[in-house]
Amino acid sequence: MRLRRNRTILLATATAGLLGTFATMVGIADVGEIGAISFVPWVALFGAQLGPATGSLAGCAATALYLVASETVGDGVHPVALVLRVIALVGVGAAAGLSSRRISSDALELQATNALQRALLDSTVDGICLTDTAGNIVLANAPLERFAVELGLPEHGHVAERLLALAGRTTEPARFRERMEALIRDPAASTDEFELTDSRRVFRGCTAPAVRPDGTAVARIWTLREVTADRHLERLRDAFVGAVSHELRTPLTSISGFLEMLGDEEKCLSSSGRTYLRVLQRSTTRLQSIVEDLLLVAQIEANRLELDHAPADLAELAAASVEAAGPAAAAQGIDLRLDTNGSLPLEADAERLRQVLDNLVSNALKFTPDGGSVTLLAHNGDGNVCVEIADSGIGIPRDEIGQLFSRFYRASTATRRAIPGTGLGLVIARAIVERHGGSIALESREGQGTRVTVTLPIRQVAGSLAGGT
Ligand SMILES: Nc1ncnc2c1ncn2[C@@H]1O[C@H](COP(=O)(O)OP(=O)(O)O)[C@@H](O)[C@H]1O
Numbered sequence: 001m002r003l004r005r006n007r008t009i010l011l012a013t014a015t016a017g018l019l020g021t022f023a024t025m026v027g028i029a030d031v032g033e034i035g036a037i038s039f040v041p042w043v044a045l046f047g048a049q050l051g052p053a054t055g056s057l058a059g060c061a062a063t064a065l066y067l068v069a070s071e072t073v074g075d076g077v078h079p080v081a082l083v084l085r086v087i088a089l090v091g092v093g094a095a096a097g098l099s100s101r102r103i104s105s106d107a108l109e110l111q112a113t114n115a116l117q118r119a120l121l122d123s124t125v126d127g128i129c130l131t132d133t134a135g136n137i138v139l140a141n142a143p144l145e146r147f148a149v150e151l152g153l154p155e156h157g158h159v160a161e162r163l164l165a166l167a168g169r170t171t172e173p174a175r176f177r178e179r180m181e182a183l184i185r186d187p188a189a190s191t192d193e194f195e196l197t198d199s200r201r202v203f204r205g206c207t208a209p210a211v212r213p214d215g216t217a218v219a220r221i222w223t224l225r226e227v228t229a230d231r232h233l234e235r236l237r238d239a240f241v242g243a244v245s246h247e248l249r250t251p252l253t254s255i256s257g258f259l260e261m262l263g264d265e266e267k268c269l270s271s272s273g274r275t276y277l278r279v280l281q282r283s284t285t286r287l288q289s290i291v292e293d294l295l296l297v298a299q300i301e302a303n304r305l306e307l308d309h310a311p312a313d314l315a316e317l318a319a320a321s322v323e324a325a326g327p328a329a330a331a332q333g334i335d336l337r338l339d340t341n342g343s344l345p346l347e348a349d350a351e352r353l354r355q356v357l358d359n360l361v362s363n364a365l366k367f368t369p370d371g372g373s374v375t376l377l378a379h380n381g382d383g384n385v386c387v388e389i390a391d392s393g394i395g396i397p398r399d400e401i402g403q404l405f406s407r408f409y410r411a412s413t414a415t416r417r418a419i420p421g422t423g424l425g426l427v428i429a430r431a432i433v434e435r436h437g438g439s440i441a442l443e444s445r446e447g448q449g450t451r452v453t454v455t456l457p458i459r460q461v462a463g464s465l466a467g468g469t
């Protein structure tokens with residue numbers, strides 16, 4: 001509507017300009033003094049508003065007015081000069097029309113692209129905004145504006161400063177405050193999660209600098225995603241697994257107790273009765289170990305894994321593990337060896353470390369075909385002690401190695417051969433090692449073997465005991 005009114009005004013101005021120029025030429029009775037050039041702006045205006053055809057017509061009309069004015073005041077016009085003026089004026093009208101058409105089509109295209117980009121930004125579930133290097137918001141999408149209103153964030157200031165206003169309402173105010181203050185100071189990329197105490201809503205925020213190809217930071221991008229439903233589901237699942245395992249533990253303890261009593265009376269059983277008893281004992285032990293693993297994983301997830309530190313010896317622990325696995329290795333015809341020279345003292349929870357070693361040795365035996373070899377190499381490092389468990393087994397496909405430490409994950413080499421397991425052993429091993437301030441690394445080649453390296457600090461640094469899992 002406004003556009004149409006503007007155009008009418010411009011066309012009226014152009015018409016008035018043409019007629020005004022003509023009237024002035026006649027009025028002062030001197031066409032040459034004013035010249036055909038005075039028609040040019042008005043012809044161009046017609047062309048710009050109505051396109052090249054109308055622009056050309058306006059050029060013809062201006063030449064006609066020029067001719068009439070010349071005739072009226074008695075100035076003769078040479079036909080060649082007239083033709084040149086027609087060409088010039090028609091050319092101006094057509095050129096103005098063509099370039100204005102080009103400009104408006106470019107503007108329309110730009111407008112359409114902008115609208116599309118805006119729609120794309122607004123239709124994501126994530127709140128997204130772009131800030132300049134000083135932290136002022138340059139662009140924000142609709143979900144972010146909605147989150148800002150729902151969370152009651154201040155309307156002005158650096159994004160991290162605005163988020164800082166939430167600190168008192170989060171479940172970990174001190175940690176949240178520290179993170180936001182670090183974000184204000186440090187422009188590196190980072191991700192963080194926070195939960196609000198009142199609504200129990202959980203958000204995950206990410207930020208990263210937007211850099212030019214030459215590496216200079218020109219802006220910063222911030223995203224905020226609500227992950228309340230995901231976290232809620234995870235908690236439900238962990239609570240469920242924890243509760244079920246806990247409930248299973250009591251009847252299992254009683255079954256295994258009665259099986260033990262039955263074992264004492266073994267001589268009264270028939271030979272098939274004895275076979276059934278063995279199967280029952282094996283299955284019960286396996287079930288118990290699965291339940292214990294599930295409970296331990298629930299403890300790890302809830303950050304409740306307790307360690308009991310005392311002087312220990314990694315070489316001794318490795319020797320005990322190798323000795324315990326001896327019968328299983330012999331049954332498979334696997335050459336199981338320990339390679340160590342002397343003791344490897346450290347401060348650790350010996351029982352938990354033994355669990356890690358047993359887990360890794362049992363994996364090595366389980367995933368190594370009969371007749372293979374498993375070697376434990378325990379040695380001293382720089383301020384730490386290491387144990388490497390290497391086998392000549394089935395290995396793990398290279399692209400699956402990254403997922404091995406996720407709960408319940410089992411590599412295709414294991415599932416394809418239907419080798420039993422739950423996929424919890426490595427998760428537990430890593431959690432225990434990391435709680436000791438150490439690390440666990442795994443290298444493997446499919447069909448050739450696997451090597452797991454556990455590195456543990458000799459002395460516990462106070463901070464590493466409090467670390468999460
Ligand atoms: N020494 C190994 N050789 C080959 N694959 C292994 C080895 N150790 C672990 N894996 C792979 O990692 C997966 C996870 O191991 P783990 O968490 O101990 O689970 P589980 O032993 O119950 O299968 C295994 O299922 C297997 O696919």
Ligand SMILES: [Mg+2]
Nearest residue numbers: 359363425426
């Ligand atoms: Mg295992």
